[in-house]
Amino acid sequence: MSKTSSTLPGATPKTAPGETAPGETGFGATGFGVWVEYFEANPSRQQRLEQGWDASAPVMLTDGQRRALVRSFQRFELGEGGDGVRLLAKARAAGDPVYTRALELLVAEEQKHSALFGVGLRRMGAASLSAHWSDAAFTRLRRSLGLRTEIALFLIAEAVAVEYFEALAERAPDPILRRIGERIRTDEREHLRFQVDRLRVGFAGSSSLTRALVGISWWTVAVGAATVLCLDHAAALKACGRHPLAYWGRALRRFRDFAVTALRLPEGRIGLGSENEVPTSSGVALLGPGVSIAEVVAEPAPVVGASV
Ligand SMILES: [Fe+2]
Numbered sequence: 001m002s003k004t005s006s007t008l009p010g011a012t013p014k015t016a017p018g019e020t021a022p023g024e025t026g027f028g029a030t031g032f033g034v035w036v037e038y039f040e041a042n043p044s045r046q047q048r049l050e051q052g053w054d055a056s057a058p059v060m061l062t063d064g065q066r067r068a069l070v071r072s073f074q075r076f077e078l079g080e081g082g083d084g085v086r087l088l089a090k091a092r093a094a095g096d097p098v099y100t101r102a103l104e105l106l107v108a109e110e111q112k113h114s115a116l117f118g119v120g121l122r123r124m125g126a127a128s129l130s131a132h133w134s135d136a137a138f139t140r141l142r143r144s145l146g147l148r149t150e151i152a153l154f155l156i157a158e159a160v161a162v163e164y165f166e167a168l169a170e171r172a173p174d175p176i177l178r179r180i181g182e183r184i185r186t187d188e189r190e191h192l193r194f195q196v197d198r199l200r201v202g203f204a205g206s207s208s209l210t211r212a213l214v215g216i217s218w219w220t221v222a223v224g225a226a227t228v229l230c231l232d233h234a235a236a237l238k239a240c241g242r243h244p245l246a247y248w249g250r251a252l253r254r255f256r257d258f259a260v261t262a263l264r265l266p267e268g269r270i271g272l273g274s275e276n277e278v279p280t281s282s283g284v285a286l287l288g289p290g291v292s293i294a295e296v297v298a299e300p301a302p303v304v305g306a307s308v
């Protein structure tokens with residue numbers, strides 16, 4: 001199997017997304033400057049994770065695995081490819097330009113994830129879908145909601161899906177698909193922390209009762225989302241060594257941990273590995289990124305599964 005040092009075409013552009021130079025945004029009263037700094041640094045890690053992919057390596061899939069993963073990748077490609085225009089407009093209206101800037105950079109990362117699923121589809125010799133009812137329905141639902149609820153839906157969708165990316169990274173039968181999974185899960189782990197931080201700010205003035213009721217409604221939606229994902233992607237999960245029922249439990253446990261952190265009262269420790277905790281002038285401490293900027297810029301690319 002030959003090795004190349006090229007960056008996979010169609011994935012990460014060479015230039016960092018965004019127009020704001022590092023240091024221009026400051027840290028902002030709400031503390032989201034740390035997230036702008038993280039998202040502006042992250043393309044460096046993304047490019048490192050995409051180095052050495054040999055897209056010409058033989059495809060290591062049975063016909064059944066290929067069919068399952070194509071169906072699954074087509075849906076994820078659509079789901080991750082939104083332009084976020086309406087979400088960003090809501091964020092702008094909420095009046096924190098530093099948060100809005102960070103969200104713009106997150107949306108750009110999601111579009112790269114969509115491109116990566118497209119890379120996987122082309123590798124498997126399959127076409128993209130132009131539309132799918134589930135994506136259209138989810139998009140319509142999100143657009144009808146306020147910013148805080150839309151971010152909560154994002155948290156649910158990402159917490160449930162990140163287990164899928166973990167499964168791809170660790171157990172996909174094909175080495176390039178494992179690299180795609182590794183690349184996406186690395187971003188998504190941080191996205192979860194980012195959504196939690198915005199929700200913590202959004203619920204700053206809410207009572208314990210409100211938080212409890214919101215938590216119950218989130219849990220109901222999360223159970224539905226995890227069930228739909230397990231049913232819709234069951235064959236792909238099995239191809240990646242995950243039993244759908246076990247996946248369902250793991251996805252919901254992960255969601256629970258993040259939801260509890262998002263809804264916890266501002267007093268006391270945040271929990272969830274909050275060693276990078278960011279104090280803010282509003283009194284709501286944020287989780288901040290789970291890695292330091294130095295690690296993002298300089299950490300070595302991990303070895304994932306079998307070598308490519
Ligand atoms: Fe994503």
Ligand SMILES: [Fe+2]
Pocket residue numbers: 110158187188191
């Ligand atoms: Fe994400």
